[in-house]
Amino acid sequence: NAGVTQTPKFQVLKTGQSMTLQCAQDMNHNSMYWYRQDPGMGLRLIYYSASEGTTDKGEVPNGYNVSRLNKREFSLRLESAAPSQTSVYFCASSEIGGSSSYNEQFFGPGTRLTVL
Amino acid sequence: AQSVTQLDSHVSVSEGTPVLLRCNYSSSYSPSLFWYVQHPNKGLQLLLKYTSAATLVKGINGFEAEFKKSETSFHLTKPSAHMSDAAEYFCVVSEADSNYQLIWGAGTKLIIKP
Numbered sequence: 076n077a078g079v080t081q082t083p084k085f086q087v088l089k090t091g092q093s094m095t096l097q098c099a100q101d102m103n104h105n106s107m108y109w110y111r112q113d114p115g116m117g118l119r120l121i122y123y124s125a126s127e128g129t130t131d132k133g134e135v136p137n138g139y140n141v142s143r144l145n146k147r148e149f150s151l152r153l154e155s156a157a158p159s160q161t162s163v164y165f166c167a168s169s170e171i172g173g174s175s176s177y178n179e180q181f182f183g184p185g186t187r188l189t190v191l
Numbered sequence: 192a193q194s195v196t197q198l199d200s201h202v203s204v205s206e207g208t209p210v211l212l213r214c215n216y217s218s219s220y221s222p223s224l225f226w227y228v229q230h231p232n233k234g235l236q237l238l239l240k241y242t243s244a245a246t247l248v249k250g251i252n253g254f255e256a257e258f259k260k261s262e263t264s265f266h267l268t269k270p271s272a273h274m275s276d277a278a279e280y281f282c283v284v285s286e287a288d289s290n291y292q293l294i295w296g297a298g299t300k301l302i303i304k305p
Contacts, residue, residue, distance in 0.1 A: 115200070115297060115298075116297055116298075117195075117281055117283075117295025117296050117297050117298055118235075118281070118293075118295045119295070120292060120293070123292075133292070165234065165235065178223065178285045178292070178293060179225070179237060179240060180293060181237075182234045182235040182236075183234060184233070184234040185234055
């Protein structure tokens with residue numbers, strides 16, 4: 076089991092460029108998440124998908140879009156990158172409901188994005 | 192509304208001495224609480240979780256945490272620090288009322304002195 080995988084690991088963009096961050100999980104989890112991590116701050120939720128076919132905004136959704144392509148894959152798109160989006164991006168997945176009454180999330184290795 | 196406060200941004204201890212990382216939370220309902228660890232330039236790994244069973248929770252690598260409802264605290268401890276414990280530690284709260292979303296503390300960087 077690879078767990079949660081993310082591509083790419085590193086990316087440098089110029090202001091105004093677009094890109095898509097890819098995330099996949101092989102744990103058959105229903106829920107998937109995108110976070111950003113900035114120095115001196117905890118993780119902040121950008122978007123999440125509670126189940127296949129649904130997506131919802133998190134704490135900091137502006138400037139981002141997401142697609143839950145299928146149960147395994149959840150992508151994050153920056154349509155017009157800005158320097159304020161320089162950050163480390165983490166994807167996570169979890170199983171909520173059924174036998175699980177709490178939200179233990181499993182994380183990918185992260186994507187370090189720099190916007191110049 | 193939920194919130195998490197990690198009381199120290201940095202903690203420095205000598206190798207072999209005890210570790211205490213402090214976390215206070217605010218939650219309207221019965222929360223689930225987690226500690227995650229992040230080693231330099233690495234992803235996040237779950238250390239331990241509290242989910243309304245035993246109030247003293249044991250995790251990986253000799254860490255443990257005690258849920259104290261009266262003090263709204265969930266401090267992380269380890270009896271004897273090892274150099275490999277140097278990392279950033281995040282306290283996290285989640286509750287059913289907010290659709291189980293995780294609310295993250297700002298993190299505590301643990302520094303181990305030889």
